[in-house]
Amino acid sequence: MKSYEQLLLSNKAWAQERKEMNPDFFKNLATEQRPRFLWIGCSDSRVPANEITDTEPGEIFVHRNVANMVVHTDLNMLSVLQYAVEVLEVEHVMVVGHYGCGGVKAAMNTQNLGLINKWLRNIKEVYRQHRDDIDVIDDENKRSDKLVEYNVIEQVYNLAKTSIIQKAWAKHNRPVVHGWVYGMADGLIKELVTMDHNDELDPIFRFDFDDLD
Ligand code: CO
Numbered sequence: 095m096k097s098y099e100q101l102l103l104s105n106k107a108w109a110q111e112r113k114e115m116n117p118d119f120f121k122n123l124a125t126e127q128r129p130r131f132l133w134i135g136c137s138d139s140r141v142p143a144n145e146i147t148d149t150e151p152g153e154i155f156v157h158r159n160v161a162n163m164v165v166h167t168d169l170n171m172l173s174v175l176q177y178a179v180e181v182l183e184v185e186h187v188m189v190v191g192h193y194g195c196g197g198v199k200a201a202m203n204t205q206n207l208g209l210i211n212k213w214l215r216n217i218k219e220v221y222r223q224h225r226d227d228i229d230v231i232d233d234e235n236k237r238s239d240k241l242v243e244y245n246v247i248e249q250v251y252n253l254a255k256t257s258i259i260q261k262a263w264a265k266h267n268r269p270v271v272h273g274w275v276y277g278m279a280d281g282l283i284k285e286l287v288t289m290d291h292n293d294e295l296d297p298i299f300r301f302d303f304d305d306l307d
Pocket of ligand 1: 136192195196197
């Protein structure tokens with residue numbers, strides 16, 4: 095059997111098992127989704143949102159990209175964010191980085207990697223801002239893990255700088271935005287930062303809204 099065929103076979107067994115546990119499982123899920131969380135995580139196969147939070151289908155709206163970035167020209171991320179905040183009305187948005195992130199490690203390198211240079215460039219900017227704190231660390235892995243943390247915090251700020259989040263804060267006092275980091279060595283998530291509608295943002299990034307209806 096080919097490896098991809100195994101996936102299809104496992105899917106059949108999983109669907110059967112779910113139906114046996116709850117005959118209405120798929121019927122209920124098919125009608126609507128009301129997730130309370132938006133997860134912006136890394137594409138890394140070792141950091142699956144539902145599995146590490148022990149959540150079920152329907153509980154978390156997920157967007158993943160290389161190194162869990164919030165880039166303001168990324169229409170994919172912005173579309174997910176707008177839909178999650180304005181239509182699904184999620185209560186929490188979490189940016190979830192992870193130690194040992196290959197994207198962050200690559201950004202600390204000067205090797206030319208082609209197209210992905212343009213993506214990693216955003217992480218290099220975070221490194222440039224915190225270089226003094228990072229470069230004093232001797233161990234190479236600990237250095238990149240420090241940048242993983244700074245990067246998560248910066249992406250939380252990037253979320254707060256979007257008009258989508260600011261408008262939702264002004265109108266509904268939600269969502270709460272979290273910065274988390276996942277440790278692949280112990281399976282645990284650490285909280286790094288939390289921002290909500292009470293937090294002050296540098297005035298230059300604050301939008302005026304005339305139409306809040
Ligand atoms: Co990663």
